[in-house]
Amino acid sequence: MGKAKRGKVVSYNKWGYIFLIPFVTVYLVFQLIPLVSTVYNSFFENYRAGLTQVGPNFIGLKNYATLFTNGDLLIYTKNTVIMWIMGFVPQILMSLLLGAWFSDPSMRLKFQRFFKTVIYLPNLIMASAFAMLFFALFADSGPINSILIGAGILSAPFRFMSNIWSVRGLVAFMNFIMWFGNTTILLMAGMMGIDPNLYEAAQVDGATANQIFFRITLPLLRPILLYVMITSMIGGLQMFDVPQVLTNGTGDPVRSSMTLIMYLNKHLYSKNFGLGGALSVLLFIVTGIFSLIVFRINTRSE
């Protein structure tokens, strides 16, 4: 097309719309319609009592009121955020560290390909299978306990699944193991894009590895870092499989590892489109707020 009369900017820019067609079409059908119906449903009483459909009856904000007065919502939000942070902080630190080592020419690490390949492997295991494995390993009569007792560290089995912090710790640890490779890969891709001349110049100026990392790598990594933080946070707020399988759906002890999505999942039992919809909307709002905070922090420090 551009052969005869190229140069009209407008004629190119219509391609922006054309290239967006697939995304927009699919989004509208498969995500926006469900989303709108979710929001719409949140204002209705709409569930199944056994096989009998109750509603939909318009009840305004009553579903939201129910969620807030019930009091559990705040606890589950707190649980989710705590477990996410417990897993995310070590994850991002480890990823940055590994990324820095891999991209630091002065380190000249051997077997890099091996290490880089290996770190992503845990992500290949289904979260539920991974949790199943942990559940067996850390059971009261499981191998970890027999090893600890055998080594004389413990005298009686430690009940990992009956202690708030050991359950949360295990969830966080599993998320850490499963996702740090993913994060490292993303960061490495970003780090390798940094102009090597910058490093050379810095080295000539006598900068230390630390200085190079904090003054050059980190600032230049910001777009990818932002991506990692936002997506990890969204993923964290959606935490489900790992605690679900590890605690057999209970979120115990005392529901201290019950996440928001586990709670939402419980509403699916009664096909509670009303309450479930309201919970979904709140979840969306919470995610939005957290994302905004991350964006804000990122742009302010610029």
Place this chain on the structure above:
Amino acid sequence: MNTNSKTSKGLPVGARRAIAYAVLILMSFLCIVWFFILFINATRSKGELARGFTFVPSTHLIENMKDGVLYGTLPFVRGMLNSMFVSGCSAVLCTYFSTMTAYAIHVYDFKLKKFMSTFILAVMMIPTQVTALGFLQLVGKMKLENNFIPLIVPAVAAPVTYFYMKQYMESTLPLSLVEAARIDGSGEFHTFNTIVLPLMKPAIAVQAIFTFVSSWNNYFTPALILHKDTMKTLPILIAQLRSADFLKFNMGHVYAAVGFSIFPVIIVYLLLSRYIVGGTTLGGVKG
């Protein structure tokens, strides 16, 4: 002198390297040990598994594979083909169209550009489970149950992948390149396919792996949509194996099935991972 000045500002390279190796070896161990445990467990019989863990493989691997997976009551081979088809298509559609979407936002100037980029970022924050109820209703109304379409086609609109592609393009794809292509008389679509896509290879490889793996391991949506045995994907079959009644419940079979289902992803990963770890850099154009 030179080394001295370095010590004053940080640890000497030798020490840092030693720490690095120690950490890397520890992390590698933590990454691989699970596969080892899975393998050991897959070689053990139901009775051996029930009586505790050992580090020595047993002799029941072939038996577990045969009875639990290959010739068992559930169609695992079919399930693997289903999983491959769904995950493969998802990965291709997702990366291709996400790149296209990112390209649209990155390269062109149009009235709705700002709106669209904000909009996509906003919808990224909607957890998939949030719309699950509505999605299920929709699938029911479209009569797409027991069909792969609702598992594959939505991958076209993947805000998270788009976001990564856009972030990547910002540091990789200079607009001058597109301009140059235009001067050479290349059509927009042609430019995208022949110039932009190859440049994006590392990013596409990364996201293809991520999409493939997450689709491969997805249980939530497929379990809601696929009910016919011949249509089921591996995670559903594994869940089914796990909830078999107690007479037949055999963790050895379950571990064998998990191992069976991990194998192909490892292959796909190793194939694609060379794009990630092989040193292809982000700044390809900048040289």
Place this chain on the structure above:
Amino acid sequence: MKKRTLSVLLAAVMAAGTLAACSGGSSAPAEKPAEEAAAEETVEEAAPEESAEGAVLNIYCWNDEFKRRMRDHYPGYEDVDATHGKIGDVEVVFNITPNDNNAYQNNLDETLLKQADAADDEKIDIFLIEADYALKYVSTDFAIPVKDLGITDADLADQYKYTQDVVTDSDGNLKALSWQGCPGLMIYSREAAKEVFGTDEPAEIQTKFSDWDAFVASAKVLKDAGYQVVSSVNDTYRVYSNNVTTPWVVDGKINLDENIKKWVDDSKALVDAGYAGTNELWLADWTKGFYPEGKVFAYFGPAWLIDFCMAADTEGSIANAGGWAATEGPQAFNWGGTWICGAAGTDNPTLIADIMRQLTCNEEIMTEIVKQDNDFVNNKPAMEAMAKDETYSDAVLGGQNALPLFCAGADKISMDTVTKYDQACTEEFQKAMKNYFEGKESFEDAYEAFCKAVIVKHPDLTY
């Protein structure tokens, strides 16, 4: 150029779609919605000449237990593969959805609600239900009264009465039939009994567990000898919950029966004294007692627990060595059971009726089930004959014939207090009380958490 690329792309996308459809219906012509169930063969010719009834019998269930019963005991049934079989010209399709995360009921509900619009060969013909949620289906029109299928009172005369009461709706219509009775016993380890009490004779052990006070006293003796009386306090739950006087739900309000409260108090005492654990049923820590090194004295359960669940086929397990024995325990109780329902709208009523008759009313076949599978069948004369049969014994129980005990238990079962909320209440109550037993929270807090959890599952309730 670009146009061509676009069309190539479009073609690719469409091919992907077609492929998807193809791999959907295997050899069935890849046309859109009504994906043929798998009636790939000569269904169309076969159906009309056979009879007026449908060519496909769709059975919804959560595992392959029923399929094995059909395979081993239904005359004329031929096995095809893991989920298919044949009865004459009728293709039998087992639609198996696991119980995990309520998936079975979710799937069944969705399909039942669409039953009216479904093509004949897609319609559910038979679905299976369990005691804890039987009323959810029985109280609807989705289950056909068995009388309408042509099954008479005479056919049903030999069944245990309670297996019918549970599945009778408020208008007195019997809507499902079971081949099982599920009276439970206390199943204890002979080895441990000999070691601790000096005998493994059921009659003598019974005196040490004849009521709950004796139970606690013996638990102390066992503890001193290094045994837990039961693996988990949840083991005894069914014994208490089956002897309640009030249902879980009264007038839409959650109700705590005194006997359930007694279970809580007794269990708390057991846990505090270290006599029993708090493990959830079915998980590894619970099943450890199936092996001698697990140091568990007893489990409570019906026939299906003994023969299906206690790892009899696994070398080294107590069951494998025939090391269990059964006795009545403190109270008679019942646990579980699977019922067969005919689905409204089915096109195979005659066949359904015949399956019900053969598997749940035919004394000969049912005796065969007892002999082959050691199940406790829902047929009084068959069970009573077997109870007297000197030649019958259960290998898992070390040659004991426990059927007289089971029969005595079956006569005492009453299930007047069942509600359609029992499944949710039972599951959530055990989960919630675990926190109380372990001292993580007070009974009041645990009870409130329980109520909230039940209401999430049943928003129509209050507390």
